[in-house]
Amino acid sequence: SQKIEQNSEALNIQEGKTATLTCNYTNYSPAYLQWYRQDPGRGPVFLLLIRENEKEKRKERLKVTFDTTLKQSLFHITASQPADSATYLCAPMNTGFQKLVFGTGTRLLVSP
Amino acid sequence: DGGITQSPKYLFRKEGQNVTLSCEQNLNHDAMYWYRQDPGQGLRLIYYSQIVNDFQKGDIAEGYSVSREKKESFPLTVTSAQKNPTAFYLCASNGRTGNTGELFFGEGSRLTVL
Numbered sequence: 346s347q348k349i350e351q352n353s354e355a356l357n358i359q360e361g362k363t364a365t366l367t368c369n370y371t372n373y374s375p376a377y378l379q380w381y382r383q384d385p386g387r388g389p390v391f392l393l394l395i396r397e398n399e400k401e402k403r404k405e406r407l408k409v410t411f412d413t414t415l416k417q418s419l420f421h422i423t424a425s426q427p428a429d430s431a432t433y434l435c436a437p438m439n440t441g442f443q444k445l446v447f448g449t450g451t452r453l454l455v456s457p
Numbered sequence: 458d459g460g461i462t463q464s465p466k467y468l469f470r471k472e473g474q475n476v477t478l479s480c481e482q483n484l485n486h487d488a489m490y491w492y493r494q495d496p497g498q499g500l501r502l503i504y505y506s507q508i509v510n511d512f513q514k515g516d517i518a519e520g521y522s523v524s525r526e527k528k529e530s531f532p533l534t535v536t537s538a539q540k541n542p543t544a545f546y547l548c549a550s551n552g553r554t555g556n557t558g559e560l561f562f563g564e565g566s567r568l569t570v571l
Contacts, residue, residue, distance in 0.1 A: 351499075379559065388461075388547050388562030389500075434499065438558055444515060445490070445551075445560060449499035 347372045349448035351435060357454045358425055366420040366451045368435035375437035378411055378418045383432045383450065392433075393420075425455045459484045463548050463563035470535075470542075471571055478533045478566045480548035489531035490549045490560070493517060500547065506531055535568060543570045 350369045358364050368378070376397050381389035395402040395411045395418065402409045408421040418437075422429050432450040461482045470476045482489065488507050492500040502515030506525040520539025525531055531550075535542045545567050549560040 377558065381560075386545075386565070386567075388549070388565050389560070390562070391559045394559065436560075444502055444505050444513070445558065446502065446516075447492075447500045 347446065349373075349435065349437060349446060351433075351448040351451045353449055353451070355452040355454055357456065360426060360455055360457050362425055364422040364425045364429070364453055364455070366433050366453065368418040368420065368437075368448055370416050370437050370448075373416070373437045374413075374439065376440040377438045378409075379436045379438065379445075380407075380409060380418075380420050381434045381436065381447075383434060385432075389434055389447075422453070425453075427455045427457055429453060430455050461548055461550055461561055461563035463546075463566050465566060466564065468566060468568045469571055470568065473537045475534055475536050476542075476568065478535070478546055478548075478568070480531045480533065480563060481529055482531075482548075482550045482561070483529060484550055484552070484561060485528070486550035486552045486561070487528070488551050489525070491515075491521070491523065491531070491533045492547045492549065494545045494547060494565075503533065503546075542568055544568060 348371045379394045380392045383389040393409050395409045406423045410419045432452045434450040435448045464479045490505040491503040501517050503521050504523045506512035522534045547565045548563045551560050
């Protein structure tokens, strides 16, 4: 069956460091992979999408990589700030319309 | 402003009662979704709809029902058959043509069964 795995343990880092979050998937052949941010008690907000033919995508302090051989995406936040503290969710997706399935998310805590 | 509006934000119900959660969008999106989120867990798909008057079950549809009579609206009814209805419910939408499937979420409805 299809499975999306994100580290369920919270990631604690110090302000200014780079945070790296992992998304592993099995029994998927996604054409795209999306990343979302969710704050407590709020709906998720879309951050980035990376296509299968893109190795890396950047947006300001965010960087996403996509390795279809390893079936893994890495999400990096450079120069992290306390305001980056949130839960980050990944969602692999195929081409065409489909139901979107999310990973369980990883909580990031950035300390001053 | 375009977006998705969910109501109510907080809802309490007694066991055995049905309750309907509202979801309205003015983004002109074809597709709409309902997810459930339990504390410390990810989003689980309840129902989704690709187009008006059509919807499909997601992974945890038992005890829930939906309708899609208008493009803008996708209400979710939590019935008394749902054994553990206390949860955070999220509605989302996305367009189908010329886009990458980005989901737009509402602010959620928190249902508590007393």
